[in-house]
Amino acid sequence: MDDSEVFRALAHPTRRAVLTLLADGEKTVSQLHAGFDISQPAMSQHLAALRAAGLVAERREGRNAYYRAEPAGMAPLMQFVEQYLEQHVERYREHWPKQLTRLKGVLARMDQ
Amino acid sequence: MDDSEVFRALAHPTRRAVLTLLADGEKTVSQLHAGFDISQPAMSQHLAALRAAGLVAERREGRNAYYRAEPAGMAPLMQFVEQYLEQHVERYREHWPKQLTRLKGVLARMDQ
């Protein structure tokens, strides 16, 4: 049950924010670091955590390290969400029509 | 950014398992405790964490405490998943056609 590593990696706001920043392509450690009020080593450590969880991958080029999002790493989270939605169908529909509509919208757009 | 509380709550395998057990209706603390190899206080503490995150709710009846899943608490997680899927459309479709198919299946079934 080391799906937990993904959840733990996502539990820190800085790491979730990093994933958001990586949405539009790879970035170096300094570029990522620039957006946060933490030391450079702290950023390196967050990236190491994301990497260990399989959520990002790294590419070296000269003295730069380019990090990119690794969607495959989200598998455990996606699986959990699917299972949860499936198990809580009725109650979820009752409480979250808007959420479901949005999610379906996302999936529909991904189909084109 | 205290969406983090939900992620932190889900980071422990016991707590995720508890949510699964609650899928088919409310259960008492003892019933939940029976399924795990931890002390009763430990289970109470896990339930307190889930409750603080908004993922479960409690109902008292006599000397029993019935816990039930609270789908509304999943909002921050669902929002994150939506955002991530949206942002990583192309790469995600490339790497996770099966995952997406399953997720769409779940949503379709929820529509009936």
Add this chain to the structure above:
DNA sequence: CGAACGCATAAGGAATGACTTATATATAGG
């Protein structure tokens, strides 16, 4: 070559997490 840059790793400390045992509180039942 030597200095500056980009990044990772090491080391240490404060805060938080996850358990334990012991105990408190409330209700139920003989």
Add this chain to the structure above:
DNA sequence: CCTATATATAAGTCATTCCTTATGCGTTCG
């Protein structure tokens, strides 16, 4: 009433997380 049951809280311990500063290591460039 008195005891047992169901649960929560308290208190203590050990592990983990998240930061810091210091340093190491390869790369670029003057």
